Amino acid sequence: MRKVPRKPIDVEKIRKDFPIFNQKIKGMPYIYLDNAATSQRPNQVIKAMNDYYQMYNATIHRALYELGEKATDAYEESREKVAKFINASPEEVIFVRNTTEAINLVAYSWGRSNIKEGDKILLTVMEHHSNIIPWQLLAKEKKAHLEFIDIYDNGLLKMDEFEKFIGEGIRFMSLVHVSNVLGTVNPVKKMVDYAHKNGVLVLIDAAQSAPHMPVDVHDIGCDFLAFSGHKMLGPTGIGVLYGKRELLENMGPFLGGGDMIKEVHLREASWNEIPWKFEAGTPNIAGAIGLGAAVDYLNNIGMENVKEHEKELTKYALDKMMRIKGINIYGTKNVELRGGVISFNLGDMHPHDLASILDNEGISIRAGHHCAQPLMDRLGVVGTARASFYIYNTEWEIDYLVNSLEKVREVFKV
Numbered sequence: 001m002r003k004v005p006r007k008p009i010d011v012e013k014i015r016k017d018f019p020i021f022n023q024k025i026k027g028m029p030y031i032y033l034d035n036a037a038t039s040q041r042p043n044q045v046i047k048a049m050n051d052y053y054q055m056y057n058a059t060i061h062r063a064l065y066e067l068g069e070k071a072t073d074a075y076e077e078s079r080e081k082v083a084k085f086i087n088a089s090p091e092e093v094i095f096v097r098n099t100t101e102a103i104n105l106v107a108y109s110w111g112r113s114n115i116k117e118g119d120k121i122l123l124t125v126m127e128h129h130s131n132i133i134p135w136q137l138l139a140k141e142k143k144a145h146l147e148f149i150d151i152y153d154n155g156l157l158k159m160d161e162f163e164k165f166i167g168e169g170i171r172f173m174s175l176v177h178v179s180n181v182l183g184t185v186n187p188v189k190k191m192v193d194y195a196h197k198n199g200v201l202v203l204i205d206a207a208q209s210a211p212h213m214p215v216d217v218h219d220i221g222c223d224f225l226a227f228s229g230h231k232m233l234g235p236t237g238i239g240v241l242y243g244k245r246e247l248l249e250n251m252g253p254f255l256g257g258g259d260m261i262k263e264v265h266l267r268e269a270s271w272n273e274i275p276w277k278f279e280a281g282t283p284n285i286a287g288a289i290g291l292g293a294a295v296d297y298l299n300n301i302g303m304e305n306v307k308e309h310e311k312e313l314t315k316y317a318l319d320k321m322m323r324i325k326g327i328n329i330y331g332t333k334n335v336e337l338r339g340g341v342i343s344f345n346l347g348d349m350h351p352h353d354l355a356s357i358l359d360n361e362g363i364s365i366r367a368g369h370h371c372a373q374p375l376m377d378r379l380g381v382v383g384t385a386r387a388s389f390y391i392y393n394t395e396w397e398i399d400y401l402v403n404s405l406e407k408v409r410e411v412f413k414v
Protein backbone atom coordinates (compact mmCIF):
# COMPACT_ATOMS: atom_id res chain seq x y z
CA MET A 1 0.00 0.00 0.00
CA ARG A 2 1.20 3.56 -0.78
CA LYS A 3 2.87 5.16 2.24
CA VAL A 4 1.14 8.46 3.05
CA PRO A 5 3.28 11.06 4.86
CA ARG A 6 2.17 11.55 8.44
CA LYS A 7 0.68 14.84 9.58
CA PRO A 8 -0.62 15.52 13.08
CA ILE A 9 -4.36 15.49 13.52
CA ASP A 10 -6.04 18.83 14.31
CA VAL A 11 -8.25 17.49 17.11
CA GLU A 12 -9.81 20.85 18.02
CA LYS A 13 -10.94 21.32 14.41
CA ILE A 14 -12.23 17.74 14.25
CA ARG A 15 -14.22 18.11 17.49
CA LYS A 16 -16.13 21.06 15.98
CA ASP A 17 -17.57 18.64 13.39
CA PHE A 18 -19.16 16.49 16.10
CA PRO A 19 -22.36 18.08 17.47
CA ILE A 20 -22.40 15.74 20.46
CA PHE A 21 -19.37 17.57 21.87
CA ASN A 22 -21.21 20.92 21.80
CA GLN A 23 -23.06 19.99 24.97
CA LYS A 24 -21.92 19.67 28.56
CA ILE A 25 -22.56 16.45 30.45
CA LYS A 26 -22.61 16.83 34.26
CA GLY A 27 -21.46 20.39 33.67
CA MET A 28 -18.32 19.15 31.93
CA PRO A 29 -17.10 18.93 28.34
CA TYR A 30 -18.19 15.45 27.31
CA ILE A 31 -15.42 12.85 27.67
CA TYR A 32 -16.36 9.93 25.46
CA LEU A 33 -14.03 6.95 25.81
CA ASP A 34 -16.26 4.14 24.57
CA ASN A 35 -15.29 4.22 20.93
CA ALA A 36 -14.71 0.48 20.66
CA ALA A 37 -18.47 0.09 21.27
CA THR A 38 -19.55 2.80 18.85
CA SER A 39 -18.08 6.05 17.57
CA GLN A 40 -19.71 9.47 17.41
CA ARG A 41 -20.81 10.90 14.03
CA PRO A 42 -19.68 14.14 12.39
CA ASN A 43 -22.04 16.70 10.80
CA GLN A 44 -20.88 15.56 7.36
CA VAL A 45 -22.33 12.05 7.93
CA ILE A 46 -25.55 13.36 9.48
CA LYS A 47 -25.98 15.84 6.61
CA ALA A 48 -25.40 13.21 3.91
CA MET A 49 -28.18 11.09 5.41
CA ASN A 50 -30.50 14.06 5.92
CA ASP A 51 -29.93 15.15 2.31
CA TYR A 52 -31.03 11.72 1.14
CA TYR A 53 -34.19 11.78 3.24
CA GLN A 54 -35.00 15.42 2.48
CA MET A 55 -34.04 15.70 -1.18
CA TYR A 56 -33.88 12.37 -2.99
CA ASN A 57 -35.58 9.75 -0.83
CA ALA A 58 -36.53 6.85 -3.13
CA THR A 59 -35.87 3.16 -3.30
CA ILE A 60 -32.95 2.02 -5.40
CA HIS A 61 -32.17 -0.13 -8.45
CA ARG A 62 -35.68 -0.36 -9.92
CA ALA A 63 -36.98 3.22 -9.70
CA LEU A 64 -37.32 4.62 -13.23
CA TYR A 65 -37.43 8.26 -12.22
CA GLU A 66 -34.87 10.94 -11.47
CA LEU A 67 -34.75 10.73 -7.70
CA GLY A 68 -34.64 6.93 -7.76
CA GLU A 69 -31.66 7.09 -10.08
CA LYS A 70 -29.98 9.65 -7.85
CA ALA A 71 -30.51 7.42 -4.81
CA THR A 72 -29.17 4.38 -6.71
CA ASP A 73 -26.10 6.36 -7.80
CA ALA A 74 -25.43 7.56 -4.23
CA TYR A 75 -25.80 4.01 -2.83
CA GLU A 76 -23.50 2.49 -5.43
CA GLU A 77 -21.01 5.37 -5.12
CA SER A 78 -20.77 4.59 -1.42
CA ARG A 79 -19.99 0.98 -2.30
CA GLU A 80 -17.18 2.23 -4.55
CA LYS A 81 -15.81 4.44 -1.76
CA VAL A 82 -15.87 1.55 0.71
CA ALA A 83 -14.23 -0.76 -1.84
CA LYS A 84 -11.42 1.75 -2.42
CA PHE A 85 -11.06 2.24 1.35
CA ILE A 86 -10.11 -1.44 1.78
CA ASN A 87 -8.55 -1.87 -1.70
CA ALA A 88 -11.28 -4.21 -3.03
CA SER A 89 -13.51 -4.20 -6.11
CA PRO A 90 -17.08 -2.89 -5.66
CA GLU A 91 -18.57 -6.34 -6.55
CA GLU A 92 -16.68 -7.77 -3.58
CA VAL A 93 -18.29 -5.33 -1.11
CA ILE A 94 -21.63 -6.45 0.31
CA PHE A 95 -23.65 -4.08 2.46
CA VAL A 96 -24.96 -5.83 5.57
CA ARG A 97 -26.22 -4.56 8.93
CA ASN A 98 -22.97 -4.93 10.87
CA THR A 99 -19.96 -7.15 11.54
CA THR A 100 -22.22 -9.69 13.22
CA GLU A 101 -24.39 -10.11 10.14
CA ALA A 102 -21.32 -10.28 7.87
CA ILE A 103 -19.87 -13.19 9.86
CA ASN A 104 -23.25 -14.94 10.02
CA LEU A 105 -23.54 -14.57 6.25
CA VAL A 106 -20.26 -16.42 5.71
CA ALA A 107 -21.03 -19.09 8.32
CA TYR A 108 -24.42 -19.62 6.71
CA SER A 109 -23.70 -19.38 2.99
CA TRP A 110 -20.12 -20.60 2.76
CA GLY A 111 -20.14 -22.71 5.90
CA ARG A 112 -23.31 -24.69 5.29
CA SER A 113 -22.17 -25.89 1.89
CA ASN A 114 -18.47 -26.38 2.66
CA ILE A 115 -18.15 -27.58 6.27
CA LYS A 116 -18.72 -31.28 6.72
CA GLU A 117 -18.89 -33.70 9.65
CA GLY A 118 -15.54 -33.89 11.44
CA ASP A 119 -14.15 -30.66 9.90
CA LYS A 120 -12.30 -28.27 12.19
CA ILE A 121 -12.78 -24.51 12.37
CA LEU A 122 -10.06 -22.46 14.05
CA LEU A 123 -10.83 -19.38 16.18
CA THR A 124 -8.94 -17.65 18.99
CA VAL A 125 -9.80 -17.19 22.67
CA MET A 126 -9.94 -13.43 22.16
CA GLU A 127 -12.93 -13.42 19.80
CA HIS A 128 -16.03 -11.27 20.24
CA HIS A 129 -19.21 -13.37 20.64
CA SER A 130 -20.16 -12.41 17.08
CA ASN A 131 -17.16 -14.42 15.87
CA ILE A 132 -17.92 -17.41 18.10
CA ILE A 133 -21.67 -18.02 18.07
CA PRO A 134 -22.13 -18.31 14.27
CA TRP A 135 -19.39 -20.98 14.25
CA GLN A 136 -20.86 -22.77 17.27
CA LEU A 137 -24.22 -22.96 15.46
CA LEU A 138 -22.54 -24.22 12.30
CA ALA A 139 -20.38 -26.75 14.16
CA LYS A 140 -23.41 -28.14 16.02
CA GLU A 141 -25.42 -28.51 12.85
CA LYS A 142 -22.60 -30.13 10.85
CA LYS A 143 -20.97 -32.09 13.69
CA ALA A 144 -17.79 -30.11 13.07
CA HIS A 145 -15.25 -29.08 15.77
CA LEU A 146 -14.09 -25.71 16.99
CA GLU A 147 -10.46 -25.19 17.99
CA PHE A 148 -9.11 -22.08 19.75
CA ILE A 149 -5.67 -20.48 19.70
CA ASP A 150 -4.71 -19.44 23.22
CA ILE A 151 -2.92 -16.23 24.28
CA TYR A 152 0.14 -15.53 26.39
CA ASP A 153 -0.38 -13.57 29.60
CA ASN A 154 0.71 -10.43 27.71
CA GLY A 155 -2.33 -10.78 25.42
CA LEU A 156 -0.46 -11.88 22.29
CA LEU A 157 -1.54 -14.97 20.38
CA LYS A 158 0.46 -18.17 20.81
CA MET A 159 1.78 -18.43 17.26
CA ASP A 160 3.26 -21.90 17.80
CA GLU A 161 -0.25 -23.13 18.69
CA PHE A 162 -1.59 -21.48 15.56
CA GLU A 163 0.93 -23.31 13.37
CA LYS A 164 0.27 -26.58 15.15
CA PHE A 165 -3.50 -26.29 14.61
CA ILE A 166 -3.12 -25.34 10.96
CA GLY A 167 -0.91 -28.38 10.45
CA GLU A 168 -3.62 -30.61 11.96
CA GLY A 169 -6.22 -30.30 9.22
CA ILE A 170 -8.12 -27.07 9.88
CA ARG A 171 -10.75 -26.34 7.21
CA PHE A 172 -11.49 -22.67 7.98
CA MET A 173 -10.14 -19.97 10.27
CA SER A 174 -11.89 -16.85 11.55
CA LEU A 175 -10.04 -14.37 13.74
CA VAL A 176 -10.12 -10.85 15.00
CA HIS A 177 -7.67 -8.30 13.58
CA VAL A 178 -7.64 -6.07 16.70
CA SER A 179 -9.05 -7.35 20.00
CA ASN A 180 -11.84 -5.20 21.46
CA VAL A 181 -10.59 -6.08 24.96
CA LEU A 182 -6.83 -6.50 24.86
CA GLY A 183 -6.17 -4.14 21.97
CA THR A 184 -3.84 -6.80 20.53
CA VAL A 185 -3.15 -6.31 16.83
CA ASN A 186 -2.87 -9.82 15.45
CA PRO A 187 -0.32 -10.48 12.67
CA VAL A 188 -3.10 -11.29 10.20
CA LYS A 189 -1.06 -10.98 7.00
CA LYS A 190 1.48 -13.52 8.23
CA MET A 191 -1.29 -15.80 9.54
CA VAL A 192 -3.31 -15.65 6.31
CA ASP A 193 -0.20 -16.45 4.31
CA TYR A 194 0.55 -19.50 6.48
CA ALA A 195 -3.08 -20.63 6.43
CA HIS A 196 -3.28 -20.36 2.63
CA LYS A 197 -0.09 -22.40 2.22
CA ASN A 198 -2.02 -25.11 4.06
CA GLY A 199 -5.24 -24.69 2.07
CA VAL A 200 -7.15 -22.93 4.87
CA LEU A 201 -9.50 -20.03 4.06
CA VAL A 202 -9.52 -17.06 6.46
CA LEU A 203 -12.13 -14.53 7.62
CA ILE A 204 -10.87 -11.42 9.40
CA ASP A 205 -13.09 -9.61 11.91
CA ALA A 206 -11.98 -6.03 11.22
CA ALA A 207 -14.57 -4.36 13.50
CA GLN A 208 -11.78 -2.77 15.55
CA SER A 209 -9.20 -2.31 12.79
CA ALA A 210 -10.97 -0.84 9.73
CA PRO A 211 -12.03 2.29 11.72
CA HIS A 212 -8.54 2.87 13.16
CA MET A 213 -5.79 1.94 10.69
CA PRO A 214 -5.25 1.36 6.97
CA VAL A 215 -6.78 -2.01 6.04
CA ASP A 216 -5.91 -3.42 2.62
CA VAL A 217 -7.59 -6.73 1.81
CA HIS A 218 -5.13 -7.48 -0.98
CA ASP A 219 -2.17 -6.87 1.25
CA ILE A 220 -3.65 -9.02 4.04
CA GLY A 221 -4.73 -11.60 1.47
CA CYS A 222 -7.81 -12.67 3.48
CA ASP A 223 -10.77 -14.41 1.88
CA PHE A 224 -13.43 -12.54 3.85
CA LEU A 225 -13.33 -9.41 6.01
CA ALA A 226 -16.10 -7.89 8.12
CA PHE A 227 -16.64 -4.49 9.75
CA SER A 228 -19.35 -2.13 11.04
CA GLY A 229 -20.15 1.43 9.93
CA HIS A 230 -21.13 2.65 13.39
CA LYS A 231 -17.63 2.13 14.79
CA MET A 232 -16.08 4.32 12.06
CA LEU A 233 -18.16 7.54 12.23
CA GLY A 234 -20.97 6.06 10.15
CA PRO A 235 -24.55 5.29 11.18
CA THR A 236 -25.80 2.18 12.93
CA GLY A 237 -27.43 -0.55 10.83
CA ILE A 238 -24.85 -0.61 8.04
CA GLY A 239 -21.78 -2.81 7.81
CA VAL A 240 -19.61 -4.48 5.24
CA LEU A 241 -18.67 -7.97 4.20
CA TYR A 242 -15.75 -8.18 1.80
CA GLY A 243 -15.35 -11.52 0.03
CA LYS A 244 -13.05 -12.63 -2.77
CA ARG A 245 -15.01 -12.54 -6.02
CA GLU A 246 -14.68 -16.25 -6.89
CA LEU A 247 -15.80 -17.29 -3.41
CA LEU A 248 -18.84 -15.00 -3.44
CA GLU A 249 -19.77 -16.13 -6.93
CA ASN A 250 -19.77 -19.75 -5.84
CA MET A 251 -21.73 -19.18 -2.62
CA GLY A 252 -25.48 -19.58 -2.34
CA PRO A 253 -27.60 -16.67 -1.08
CA PHE A 254 -27.99 -15.78 2.59
CA LEU A 255 -31.46 -14.20 2.68
CA GLY A 256 -34.05 -14.65 -0.04
CA GLY A 257 -36.39 -11.98 -1.41
CA GLY A 258 -36.46 -9.00 -3.73
CA ASP A 259 -33.36 -7.64 -5.46
CA MET A 260 -31.22 -10.75 -4.92
CA ILE A 261 -32.85 -12.60 -7.85
CA LYS A 262 -32.40 -12.64 -11.60
CA GLU A 263 -35.58 -14.52 -12.55
CA VAL A 264 -38.34 -16.00 -10.39
CA HIS A 265 -40.84 -18.72 -11.30
CA LEU A 266 -43.35 -20.30 -8.99
CA ARG A 267 -41.09 -23.20 -8.07
CA GLU A 268 -37.60 -22.00 -8.89
CA ALA A 269 -35.46 -18.92 -9.24
CA SER A 270 -32.00 -17.79 -10.33
CA TRP A 271 -29.75 -15.37 -8.47
CA ASN A 272 -28.57 -11.85 -9.21
CA GLU A 273 -24.88 -11.07 -9.76
CA ILE A 274 -22.65 -10.29 -6.80
CA PRO A 275 -22.85 -8.20 -4.66
CA TRP A 276 -26.65 -7.89 -5.04
CA LYS A 277 -27.13 -11.65 -4.67
CA PHE A 278 -26.45 -11.05 -0.97
CA GLU A 279 -28.54 -7.89 -0.53
CA ALA A 280 -32.12 -9.15 -0.32
CA GLY A 281 -34.91 -6.62 0.19
CA THR A 282 -34.80 -2.85 0.39
CA PRO A 283 -31.39 -2.10 1.88
CA ASN A 284 -30.31 0.56 4.36
CA ILE A 285 -29.93 3.24 1.68
CA ALA A 286 -29.42 6.17 4.06
CA GLY A 287 -26.99 4.05 6.08
CA ALA A 288 -24.86 3.22 3.05
CA ILE A 289 -24.81 6.89 2.02
CA GLY A 290 -23.83 7.87 5.57
CA LEU A 291 -21.05 5.27 5.56
CA GLY A 292 -19.76 6.71 2.26
CA ALA A 293 -19.59 10.15 3.93
CA ALA A 294 -17.77 8.60 6.92
CA VAL A 295 -15.20 7.06 4.55
CA ASP A 296 -14.72 10.50 2.92
CA TYR A 297 -14.22 12.04 6.35
CA LEU A 298 -11.63 9.44 7.39
CA ASN A 299 -9.85 9.68 4.03
CA ASN A 300 -9.57 13.45 4.48
CA ILE A 301 -7.71 12.86 7.72
CA GLY A 302 -5.75 9.90 6.34
CA MET A 303 -5.89 6.47 7.97
CA GLU A 304 -2.16 6.50 8.67
CA ASN A 305 -2.72 9.73 10.66
CA VAL A 306 -5.69 8.21 12.50
CA LYS A 307 -3.51 5.26 13.49
CA GLU A 308 -0.61 7.45 14.66
CA HIS A 309 -2.90 9.72 16.69
CA GLU A 310 -4.35 6.74 18.52
CA LYS A 311 -0.92 5.22 19.03
CA GLU A 312 0.27 8.45 20.68
CA LEU A 313 -2.84 8.62 22.88
CA THR A 314 -2.48 4.96 23.86
CA LYS A 315 1.17 5.40 24.77
CA TYR A 316 0.34 8.53 26.78
CA ALA A 317 -2.53 6.76 28.55
CA LEU A 318 -0.56 3.58 29.28
CA ASP A 319 2.38 5.57 30.72
CA LYS A 320 0.05 7.46 33.08
CA MET A 321 -2.31 4.63 33.95
CA MET A 322 0.47 2.17 34.76
CA ARG A 323 1.51 4.51 37.60
CA ILE A 324 -1.86 4.18 39.36
CA LYS A 325 -1.49 2.00 42.44
CA GLY A 326 -3.57 -1.17 42.35
CA ILE A 327 -4.39 -0.99 38.63
CA ASN A 328 -4.23 -4.10 36.48
CA ILE A 329 -3.95 -3.33 32.75
CA TYR A 330 -4.54 -6.23 30.34
CA GLY A 331 -2.68 -6.84 27.10
CA THR A 332 0.75 -5.93 25.83
CA LYS A 333 2.25 -2.56 26.78
CA ASN A 334 4.01 -2.39 23.40
CA VAL A 335 2.00 0.19 21.43
CA GLU A 336 3.39 -1.17 18.16
CA LEU A 337 1.38 -4.33 18.85
CA ARG A 338 -1.83 -2.84 20.19
CA GLY A 339 -4.62 -0.48 19.17
CA GLY A 340 -6.31 2.29 21.15
CA VAL A 341 -8.20 0.06 23.59
CA ILE A 342 -7.16 -0.20 27.25
CA SER A 343 -8.90 -2.71 29.51
CA PHE A 344 -8.16 -2.55 33.21
CA ASN A 345 -9.33 -3.31 36.72
CA LEU A 346 -8.70 -1.25 39.84
CA GLY A 347 -8.00 -3.42 42.89
CA ASP A 348 -10.99 -5.66 43.48
CA MET A 349 -13.56 -3.01 42.55
CA HIS A 350 -16.29 -4.28 40.27
CA PRO A 351 -15.81 -2.67 36.84
CA HIS A 352 -19.50 -1.67 36.78
CA ASP A 353 -19.01 0.37 39.99
CA LEU A 354 -15.95 1.99 38.46
CA ALA A 355 -17.84 2.93 35.29
CA SER A 356 -20.74 4.40 37.33
CA ILE A 357 -18.40 6.55 39.39
CA LEU A 358 -16.62 7.79 36.28
CA ASP A 359 -20.01 8.53 34.73
CA ASN A 360 -20.63 10.91 37.65
CA GLU A 361 -17.43 12.67 36.60
CA GLY A 362 -18.74 13.05 33.04
CA ILE A 363 -16.58 10.26 31.59
CA SER A 364 -18.11 7.48 29.49
CA ILE A 365 -16.15 4.24 29.57
CA ARG A 366 -17.29 0.65 29.11
CA ALA A 367 -17.42 -2.03 31.79
CA GLY A 368 -18.33 -5.68 31.66
CA HIS A 369 -17.39 -8.69 29.58
CA HIS A 370 -17.33 -6.73 26.29
CA CYS A 371 -19.10 -9.61 24.49
CA ALA A 372 -15.99 -11.70 25.05
CA GLN A 373 -16.91 -14.00 27.93
CA PRO A 374 -14.49 -16.78 26.93
CA LEU A 375 -11.67 -14.22 27.07
CA MET A 376 -12.84 -13.07 30.53
CA ASP A 377 -12.67 -16.73 31.63
CA ARG A 378 -9.17 -16.98 30.16
CA LEU A 379 -8.11 -13.81 32.03
CA GLY A 380 -9.80 -15.08 35.21
CA VAL A 381 -12.01 -11.99 35.67
CA VAL A 382 -15.75 -11.34 35.59
CA GLY A 383 -15.19 -8.24 33.53
CA THR A 384 -12.96 -5.23 32.97
CA ALA A 385 -13.29 -1.49 32.64
CA ARG A 386 -12.31 -0.29 29.16
CA ALA A 387 -11.27 3.09 27.76
CA SER A 388 -11.05 3.28 23.96
CA PHE A 389 -9.94 6.20 21.83
CA TYR A 390 -10.66 7.79 18.47
CA ILE A 391 -9.72 10.81 16.37
CA TYR A 392 -11.45 13.36 18.64
CA ASN A 393 -9.88 12.26 21.94
CA THR A 394 -7.18 14.33 23.63
CA GLU A 395 -4.40 14.01 26.20
CA TRP A 396 -6.41 16.36 28.43
CA GLU A 397 -9.22 13.80 28.53
CA ILE A 398 -6.75 11.07 29.49
CA ASP A 399 -5.36 13.28 32.27
CA TYR A 400 -8.91 13.77 33.50
CA LEU A 401 -9.55 10.03 33.42
CA VAL A 402 -6.33 9.32 35.31
CA ASN A 403 -7.09 11.99 37.96
CA SER A 404 -10.58 10.56 38.40
CA LEU A 405 -9.18 7.05 38.78
CA GLU A 406 -6.75 8.34 41.42
CA LYS A 407 -9.69 9.91 43.29
CA VAL A 408 -11.64 6.65 43.12
CA ARG A 409 -8.61 4.77 44.42
CA GLU A 410 -8.30 7.10 47.40
CA VAL A 411 -11.99 7.08 48.29
CA PHE A 412 -12.30 3.30 47.99
CA LYS A 413 -8.90 2.65 49.57
CA VAL A 414 -7.73 0.44 46.71
Ligand SMILES: Cc1ncc(COP(=O)(O)O)c(C=O)c1O
Pocket: 036, 037, 098, 099, 100, 101, 128, 130, 131, 176, 178, 179, 180, 205, 207, 208, 228
Ligand atom coordinates in the same frame (compact mmCIF):
# COMPACT_ATOMS: atom_id res chain seq x y z
C1 LIG B 1 -13.98 -7.26 17.58
C2 LIG B 1 -15.45 -7.10 17.36
N1 LIG B 1 -16.08 -7.93 16.53
C3 LIG B 1 -17.39 -7.83 16.28
C4 LIG B 1 -18.14 -6.86 16.89
C5 LIG B 1 -19.60 -6.80 16.59
O1 LIG B 1 -19.92 -5.61 15.97
P1 LIG B 1 -21.45 -5.28 15.65
O2 LIG B 1 -22.16 -5.30 16.97
O3 LIG B 1 -21.40 -3.92 15.02
O4 LIG B 1 -21.93 -6.33 14.74
C6 LIG B 1 -17.53 -5.97 17.78
C7 LIG B 1 -18.34 -4.95 18.48
O5 LIG B 1 -18.00 -4.47 19.53
C8 LIG B 1 -16.16 -6.09 18.00
O6 LIG B 1 -15.51 -5.27 18.84
